[in-house]
Amino acid sequence: MDKKRISKFAAGVVGILILAAGIGVASRPFWDSTTSGLRPDKTSEPQLMILTIGTADSGGTMYPVGSAIAQALTAKEPFLKVNTSASSGSLANVQGIENGQIDMGLVSADVALVAYEGKAEFSGKPVENLRVIAAVYSSLSNWMVRENADIVYVHDLIGKRVALGPEGSTTELSARNALTVLGINKNNTQFLNYGLGTAGTAVMENDVDAVHGFAGIPINGLEEMAQKTPTRLLQYTDEELHKILARNASYSRSIIPAGTYTGQTQPVETFGVKCLLCVSADMDEELVYTITKALYDSVDEMAEEQPVMAEMKKEDFCYSNLPVPLHPGAEKFYRERGLVQD
Structure with missing residues (x-):
């Protein structure tokens, strides 16, 4: 050996x-x-x-x-x-x-x-x-923002301060894969590397506009954030999901059920990976x-x-x-x- x-x-x-x-x-x-x-x-x-x-x-x-x-x-x-x-x-x-x-x-x-x-x-x-x-x-793609943020879809993140996940992590990789399809990149948006816990705090303190999590749901760091402040999960359009899946063979369509996080009243379509x-x-x-x-x-x-x-x-x-x-x-x-x- x-x-x-x-x-x-x-x-x-x-x-x-x-x-x-x-x-x-x-x-x-x-x-x-x-x-x-x-x-x-x-x-x-x-x-x-x-x-x-x-x-x-x-x-x-x-x-x-x-x-x-x-x-x-x-x-x-x-x-x-x-x-x-x-x-x-x-x-x-x-x-x-x-x-x-x-x-x-x-x-x-x-x-x-x-x-x-x-x-x-x-x-x-x-x-x-x-x-x-x-x-x-x-693992499922989850994007969370403050409820009072003027952001509803993932494509609304252009020009914002976005916490992708820890550097070199699957969370960061999947975020970049999705954002690339949506035309969002480091030239038109500020990408930041945070762990989920610190990212949630940064969002609540208005230092970051959105945090991405890519894990099994509910993601603990995002749920802790949702318990402390009103939040919203961002959505992908059907066309966007189709393009993301077409470019990434390991991904599959999935759903974040309503009630997964505190205050979440509607299901959110997303993508995931084993x-x-x-x-x-x-x-x-x-x-x-x-x-x-x-x-x-x-x-x-x-x-x-x-x-x-x-x-x-x-x-x-x-x-x-x-x-x-x-x-x-x-x-x-x-x-x-x-x-x-x-």
Whole structure:
């Protein structure tokens, strides 16, 4: 295995073995999905495995979803300890998986696609080893302004101060994708990079005109803003949505139902994208099989804690219409359950 691809789970196990035994490095670990444990060989006792999952900032959906996944995997598999790592989002998580800084990462499907194909931010450097375990929820485009702002549609943002999201995040990428279609760019509008929490405060203090969120709904940072001041969700026209979808293969039409946010009385049509739990192709197949099984068997518990994850209960949601291949360990699990067929 390439040194740059050595996964953190192997490093974690090595550390545990060294601390426990005070002796040299163990051989390549073997994951036994029957006895549920990491074993340096097929006869020794299972060893604790420590994994890290990359999320995003705490104002969006990735962070709590990542926490729910970590808790579920740790609870279902006694020889797994899963920690979360906050980041700027999908782009950082792809890079973290690629360089071995994290073992798993939540990645928006649009970012996964350009990374795998070597386009946009990954131009000339495709991340060909990126693989999927499962889709876990959908992110939707949400634009929020103060209710007294003279802004109703997203195209009204031209010439305004617009908080796109953290720099390099999926939130920023999706905002730019949509605004480009609408003819809004940095030459005619002021683009700013804020986290959701600080952006909401900036809008309330009239330092920013609008904030964009791209996450599972309701987005915590936007709901906190709606609870503190009267707000409005901006709309796309039907023609605008059609153009946005035509230019972005990973997106699909969706709706923000009425009542999603405090004071929201009407549904708002928008677009969204699946969020994926990704790993490197180099991760051990039996380990990924065990993670996939534990994740799939924990859907009810995760959806109860994070309702946005209830989408995992929908037929085909987890394993179909994905922009990059399933990891062989995940595919093996889905095939055994009769969910994926040739």
